Amino acid sequence: xxxxxxxxxxxxxxxxxxxxxxxxxxxxxxxxxxxxxxxxxxxxxxxxxxxxxxxxxxxxxxxxxxxxxxxxxxxxxxxxxxxxxxxxxxxxxxxxxxxxxxxxxxxxxxxxxxxxxxxxxxxxxxxxxxxxxxxxxxxxxxxxxxxxxxxxxxxxxxxxxxxxxxxxxxxxxxxxxxxxxxxxxxxxxxxxxxxxxxxxxxxxxxxxxxxxxxxxxxxxxxxxxxxxxxxxxxxxxxxxxxxxxxxxxxxxxxxxxxxxxxxxxxxxxxxxxxxxxxxxxxxxxxxxxxxxxxxxxxxxxxxxxxxxxxxxxxxxxxxxxxxxxxxxxxxxxxxxxxxxxxxxxxxxxxxxxxxxxxxxxxxxxxxxxxxxxxxxxxxxxxxxxxxxxxxxxxxxxxxxxxxxxxxxxxxxxxxxxxxxxxxxxxxxxxxxxxxxxxxxxxxxxxxxxxxxxxxxxxxxxxxxxxxxxxxxxxxxxxxxxxxxxxxxxxxxxxxxxxxxxxxxxxxxxxxxxxxxxxxxxxxxxxxxxxx
Amino acid sequence: xxxxxxxxxxxxxxxxxxxxxxxxxxxxxxxxxxxxxxxxxxxxxxxxxxxxxxxxxxxxxxxxxxxxxxxxxxxxxxxxxxxxxxxxxxxxxxxxxxxxxxxxxxxxxxxxxxxxxxxxxxxxxxxxxxxxxxxxxxxxxxxxxxxxxxxxxxxxxxxxxxxxxxxxxxxxxxxxxxxxxxxxxxxxxxxxxxxxxxxxxxxxxxxxxxxxxxxxxxxxxxxxxxxxxxxxxxxxxxxxxxxxxxxxxxxxxxxxxxxxxxxxxxxxxxxxxxxxxxxxxxxxxxxxxxxxxxxxxxxxxxxxxxxxxxx
Numbered sequence: 001x002x003x004x005x006x007x008x009x010x011x012x013x014x015x016x017x018x019x020x021x022x023x024x025x026x027x028x029x030x031x032x033x034x035x036x037x038x039x040x041x042x043x044x045x046x047x048x049x050x051x052x053x054x055x056x057x058x059x060x061x062x063x064x065x066x067x068x069x070x071x072x073x074x075x076x077x078x079x080x081x082x083x084x085x086x087x088x089x090x091x092x093x094x095x096x097x098x099x100x101x102x103x104x105x106x107x108x109x110x111x112x113x114x115x116x117x118x119x120x121x122x123x124x125x126x127x128x129x130x131x132x133x134x135x136x137x138x139x140x141x142x143x144x145x146x147x148x149x150x151x152x153x154x155x156x157x158x159x160x161x162x163x164x165x166x167x168x169x170x171x172x173x174x175x176x177x178x179x180x181x182x183x184x185x186x187x188x189x190x191x192x193x194x195x196x197x198x199x200x201x202x203x204x205x206x207x208x209x210x211x212x213x214x215x216x217x218x219x220x221x222x223x224x225x226x227x228x229x230x231x232x233x234x235x236x237x238x239x240x241x242x243x244x245x246x247x248x249x250x251x252x253x254x255x256x257x258x259x260x261x262x263x264x265x266x267x268x269x270x271x272x273x274x275x276x277x278x279x280x281x282x283x284x285x286x287x288x289x290x291x292x293x294x295x296x297x298x299x300x301x302x303x304x305x306x307x308x309x310x311x312x313x314x315x316x317x318x319x320x321x322x323x324x325x326x327x328x329x330x331x332x333x334x335x336x337x338x339x340x341x342x343x344x345x346x347x348x349x350x351x352x353x354x355x356x357x358x359x360x361x362x363x364x365x366x367x368x369x370x371x372x373x374x375x376x377x378x379x380x381x382x383x384x385x386x387x388x389x390x391x392x393x394x395x396x397x398x399x400x401x402x403x404x405x406x407x408x409x410x411x412x413x414x415x416x417x418x419x420x421x422x423x424x425x426x427x428x429x430x431x432x433x434x435x436x437x438x439x440x441x442x443x444x445x446x447x448x449x450x451x452x453x454x455x456x457x458x459x460x461x462x463x464x465x466x467x468x469x470x471x472x473x474x475x476x477x478x479x480x481x482x483x484x485x486x487x488x489x490x491x492x493x494x495x496x497x498x499x500x501x502x503x504x505x506x507x508x509x510x511x512x513x514x515x516x517x518x519x520x521x522x523x524x525x526x527x528x529x530x531x
Numbered sequence: 532x533x534x535x536x537x538x539x540x541x542x543x544x545x546x547x548x549x550x551x552x553x554x555x556x557x558x559x560x561x562x563x564x565x566x567x568x569x570x571x572x573x574x575x576x577x578x579x580x581x582x583x584x585x586x587x588x589x590x591x592x593x594x595x596x597x598x599x600x601x602x603x604x605x606x607x608x609x610x611x612x613x614x615x616x617x618x619x620x621x622x623x624x625x626x627x628x629x630x631x632x633x634x635x636x637x638x639x640x641x642x643x644x645x646x647x648x649x650x651x652x653x654x655x656x657x658x659x660x661x662x663x664x665x666x667x668x669x670x671x672x673x674x675x676x677x678x679x680x681x682x683x684x685x686x687x688x689x690x691x692x693x694x695x696x697x698x699x700x701x702x703x704x705x706x707x708x709x710x711x712x713x714x715x716x717x718x719x720x721x722x723x724x725x726x727x728x729x730x731x732x733x734x735x736x737x738x739x740x741x742x743x744x745x746x747x748x749x750x751x752x753x754x755x756x757x758x759x760x761x762x763x764x765x766x767x768x769x770x771x772x773x774x775x776x777x778x779x780x781x782x783x784x785x786x787x788x789x790x791x792x793x794x795x796x797x798x799x800x801x802x803x804x805x806x807x808x809x810x811x812x813x814x815x816x817x818x819x820x821x822x823x824x825x826x827x828x829x830x831x832x833x834x835x836x837x838x839x840x841x842x
Contacts (some may be wrong), residue, residue, distance in 0.1 A: 080806050084584050091778035102806045108585030207785050265674050268786040271698060346585065469804040470607055484697070484786060504606045 029064045030087040030355045033079070035409040036069040039396050042404040044069045049372055056371075057362045065356050067410075078512030083108065083345055084121050090348040091356045092411050093152075098468065100341045102461050104139055104148045105122030110344040110353055112147040119357040123413065126364035127153055134338035134523075150336030150360070156426050158447035159454075160218050160332040161292035164318035167310070168195050168286050180222060180253070183287075183320035188261045190286040192222065204288035205254075205263040206272045207250045212476040217241035218289060220250030221331050221527075222321035231526040236514040238455040238524075239464070239471060240506055242478060246325070248494055253483045255490050256491055270482040283310035285374050292447040296433040296440060301395065301434060317443040319357070323527075329450040331527050334409055336454055363413055366420065373407040373417050380405065385431070387424050393432035454522035463512045467505025474501045569680055578816045582809040588712065591809075598813040602801070609813075611797035614790060615774045618706060623767055626711040630718030631760065638726045650723070654716030665781035666711060671706055672696050696782075699790040706782055706791070722756055723764065729755035761838045769826025772818040794818060 004169055033043045045067045058065045059273050068089045070078045076096035082088040083103065094100060103109045112135075116124055124132070131153055136145035150500035169176060177183035187202040193202050208215050237243050242251065257263045264279075266272050280302050288294075288302075293305040295315040306313040322328045342360070344353050362368055374381060374390050380399055382392025396404055407417055419428050426523035478497035485493040516522055547554065575587075578598055580591040602608055614785030633653065640646040656664070671678045672695035680692040695705045729752065737747045776795040794805060802811025830840045 077803065080584070080803075084587075084808075097805060102584060106583040106585050108583075209785070212785070265692075266676070268784045269669065269673065420780075465805060465807075466601075469800045472603065472608075473800055474787065476785035480785035480788070500606075 018500065023467075027064055028061045028352055028355055029059075030065055030091070030352060030359060031066045031068050032091045032356075032359070033093045034067040034069050035072040035075060035093070037072045037406065037409070039062060039404065039406070041401040042396065042406070043401075043465070044406070044409075047410070048375065048403050049405050049407060050330065052332075052371060053362075056368065057359060061235075061355070061358065063359070065359070070270055072409075074173050085102055086347045088345045089239040090344060090349060090352050091359070091412075092343050092345060094343070095340050097341070097456075098465055100149050100343060103345075103462065104137065107139075109148060110346060110348070112150065112344065112357075113358040115353060116147060116150075119354055120361045120364075122364040123150070123357070123361045124415065127151070129388065131337050134336070134456075135341065147345070150342040150413065152340045152342065152413050152415045153334050153418070154337050154339040155414060155418050156292075156429055156444070157334040157337065157453070158332075158444050158451075159335050160289070160295050160447050161443055162218070162289045162318050162321070162446070163287065163295055163315040163443075165190075165195075166314040166316045167312045171195055176316070177320040179320055179322045183318070184253075184257075187286065189256065189261065191260070191262055192381045196282075196284045199279070199282070199284040200286075201262075201264055201279055201284050202286040203263040204285040205257075205267045206276050207268055207476050207479055209476060211472050212479050213241055216254075216479060217247075218439075219254070219321055220247045220334065222323045223247055223250035223253070224323065224325070226323065226325040226528050229528065231528060232514060232517050234526045234528070235455055235517040235522050235524070236510045238457075238513050239509060240467070240475075240501065242475065243506075243510075244479050251479075251494060252490055254483045255487060258364050259487060263483075267483065268476075274471075279306040281309060283313050292443045293429070293433070293440060295443075296323060296436050303439075304395075316439055317446045319446045319449065326450075326527060326530070329527065329530060330446075331452045332447050332449060333454050334448065334451040336456055336523060338456075340412060342412060359457075360413055363411055369414065369418060373414070374410045375385060375399075375403060375405050379403050387419070387427065389419055389424060389428045389431055391431050392434055437451070450526040450527070450530055452527045452530065453523070455522065457516045457522050459516055459519075459521040461509065461512050461516060462507060463508035467509060470504050471501060471506050471509065474504050474506075476493075539787050542696040575812065575816055577809050578812040582807070582810055582812075584806065584808075592810075599817065602810050602817075605801065607792060607797055607801070609719045610789065611792050611794050615793040615795075616771060618703065618779070618793065619706050619771050619774060621703065621746040622710050623771075625707050626714055626718075627764065629711055629715045629766065631722055631756070633719045634722030634726060634756075635752055637723060638752070639744065639748075650716070650719070652716075653719060656713045658716040659713070659778040660783045661775075664709065667703070668696070668709055668782060696784065697785050697786045702783070702790055706779070709782065710778065718763075722759060725756040725759040726752060758839055761833050762841055765826060765829040765833055765841050769822050771825050772821045790835055 036044050044141060047067070050067050054065050057063070065353065066089075070082075076094055076099055079088065079092055079094050079096070080099055083099075095247060116132075131151055133145075134151040135149040136147050138145045139148065140146070164186070165178065166176075169186070172186065172189045172193060172195075174186055174189065176183075177186050190202040191200055213220075221244075223246045224241075224244045230244040235245070241247060241479065254256060254263070258265075259266075264275070266275065276285075276288075277300070280288055283306055291297070294300070303313075303315050306315070319330045322330050329520070344356050350357065363372065374393075377383060378388070379391035380394055380403060383390070385391055399405075412504065417425065417428055417432075419425055426444070429444055430437040433440050474497075478501060481497055482490065482494050513522075577588050577591070579593060579595060581589065581594045581597075582588070583591040629781075637646055637650055640649075669677070672680075674680055674692040674694060674697060675684070677692075677695070679695070680689075683689045684692060684700055694701050733751045733755070734747060737751050742750060772794070774793045774795050776799060779791050779793045780796050783796070798811045798814045802808060802814065826841075829840065834840045
């Protein structure tokens, strides 16, 4: 009897075990790429947002969520390796458009139409038809465009932030400059008056190596002679703003600043960025140009850090880069409505791909997005306004480690905080920066003044794949050379630089862009068409 | 006549039985080379394909020499090649004799304490990553704020900072100097051990014959380490086409791009950044082939000159 009981018991145990094994089996793991911005104390692979999503989405659906961290500033290279090695996460995010194009060409990612239609109704509504169009192309040549990637929705498309020291203007008894002459006069006066002692460096300037002219054209475009630029030229020179008629004088202006000691002599050196950061915080600079919310960002808060060293220090927006050929418009480029690209690699099986789509669909539901983007009342923010927008948002270092979060990276389908409609979203931009709301609102207003949407093409540009990185590298060399050469040599150096860039593949790129424009395969705005 | 013939088969049979322990010890290094050096060579075929990120090297279409043609047509390629050869050649000329001189100097030191300390200090830089050295270089050579320029400006010896990092030829000098400094201590170790291998009786004999220190160095020490010098020279010549990525990338900048863009940074830019691994592989294969020719040539010449060579 005892023996029989023992057998029975062990059988039951065995069955129980297999039962639990089976139950385990219907769980699947969903690996989601997440950016690591090295925010102190914030572990992206084990953060509050992951726990929240696991509890509200993962557990009910038997999906184990895993966040895989990729360093933000090298994500493209890291993801390329992961894709080639077959170890990429199930949901991959990238800002690297050429990588996405490569994935489409090499047929290594899921075609998303069916998944999106069946499992992503909320996501589809959130992104909208126009935006989804950015992720569609006709790869198989049957005349019908397929959905290859999901473009994230950009809530704010502002890109340019130009900032000047209000306390310096006061000290110099000057008004905020409204054109380049006044602006240059301000820089000279600040240097003359040695407002930060012998460290005074009025213009914070450096080379952004991945795309050296991206941040420089916001200055030099002010000199472009639009009476000589057709819409076709604008798109043909999409990646070569240095070749637009008139921009040469903009580079000459930078050259002048360099020789007057108004911008750092070390601007081209590799670690200049770090030196620039320090200089901004120490209060040595009178002007810098980055993103419209840059002075108040949680990861690099130039305003608060500046106040620690210079109590009266105050960054305010400035808008001096007037283009006379456009009747005094101050051009600002803005992002396309499409943010980062989301792809699902083919190494992900169908079941997991469905889970991935379900997860993104869950993120797109307003309540879920609100929770995942804003965190907990009382911990991440103080309370809600009448419109339901959080106020008193805490900066990362004011939040305990286990509650630290990054709204943009983890709710990747939305580049920016989303509260439903555009008006609320615009109002919300300033709210996180308590005490500086007016500055932020003014900065965004400037950034959207005379705004032109950045150029993109709806077909693969082979010459850009082949020569794009070479051209960017050459543009870095060009910028360093034209800014630092002697004033007498400037014309020769400029012409030789342009020649060199053209011979290194830019000509092929320009021709192909032109052809794409003529075929109507382009997106973006020509400033000549702005009213 | 019969005796050696009878001996031969016995020796043949016994070699493994007698030395099997030694051969067993060989398994690990041989396996290392097979797995990490020979197996990856199969990847060379990527250079002849239009590489597909997802299909890998076995599934990608064959395009023959297209990648080589494309890369060699690029304007950057020839300048990168020229810079690579130039920097390596200057580095060899400037850097090769330094460890020899240092080794001889260290060898002549009486106090073993001083000798050990200076030896350690000399080869320490070898273990520093280029990122750290890059930071140090900026601290020292930067215009205006760099140690050298700041000091000289303050003393009034110069009235314009020396463009160590921002002017082409100056940069080449800085690059070489830093390389010599970083590598000299490490190279010294090899020569020091070679010097230790010289029979002391030769020095005694030279002294008895009335040779002074310099004569001893010239007639005993240098001939004693000649074979080491030749082997290292051949190996170095074989490395002419190879250049590390980190050193030019970290020490270089946009202002001296014409001078600091070398094959490794070229490969990174056109191959890796653009996701065109087949082009990166093509350049790598080209480098290796030229390296093979160079090392064989150097070996051939050294053999003709009566040295041992490396094979």
